[in-house]
Amino acid sequence: MKLHQENNKADTDKEISCDRSIVKKDRIDKPQINLLELIPVKNIKWEKKEDGLIVLLKPKFKHPFFKKHVLPRMKKPNFKVTLDAVGSFVWEHCDGKNTVEEVAQSLKEEFGESAEPLYDRLALFLQSLDENRFISFKGL
Numbered sequence: 001m002k003l004h005q006e007n008n009k010a011d012t013d014k015e016i017s018c019d020r021s022i023v024k025k026d027r028i029d030k031p032q033i034n035l036l037e038l039i040p041v042k043n044i045k046w047e048k049k050e051d052g053l054i055v056l057l058k059p060k061f062k063h064p065f066f067k068k069h070v071l072p073r074m075k076k077p078n079f080k081v082t083l084d085a086v087g088s089f090v091w092e093h094c095d096g097k098n099t100v101e102e103v104a105q106s107l108k109e110e111f112g113e114s115a116e117p118l119y120d121r122l123a124l125f126l127q128s129l130d131e132n133r134f135i136s137f138k139g140l
Helices: 064-069 085-093 100-115 118-131
Strands: 039-042 045-048 054-059 078-082 135-138
Touching: 039 100, 054 085, 085 100, 085 118, 100 118, 118 135
Parallel strands: none
Antiparallel strands: 039 135, 045 054, 054 078
16 A cells, blocks of 8 residues: 655645834833923932032942941941032932922022023933932832
């Protein structure tokens, strides 16, 4: 008894078609957030110097083991970041009550034209504070 296999040409020559749209992994559609409506909140300790400038105190270690065993033995357990007059003013207004728009209005009243371009500078400064985890935003 012979078994015959027939190769059906229609089965072997099928074309596979698909929609090959390019998907970029690094580009994810995120909802647009209006920075002016956000409320910045301080996340770290800070000091006010005699001249009115703010010094941010960033701990050198975040890991609980190092915080418990290494930081207490260090002479200077924190990095110190001194803000300029504009940065200090903004920092004092990041109290968890004021929106970024209210901070911008207060900044304009206090510093006038010397703070221009106001919104660009403020956005970059707040972004830097957020990236370094010095502040966070309520509701995010």
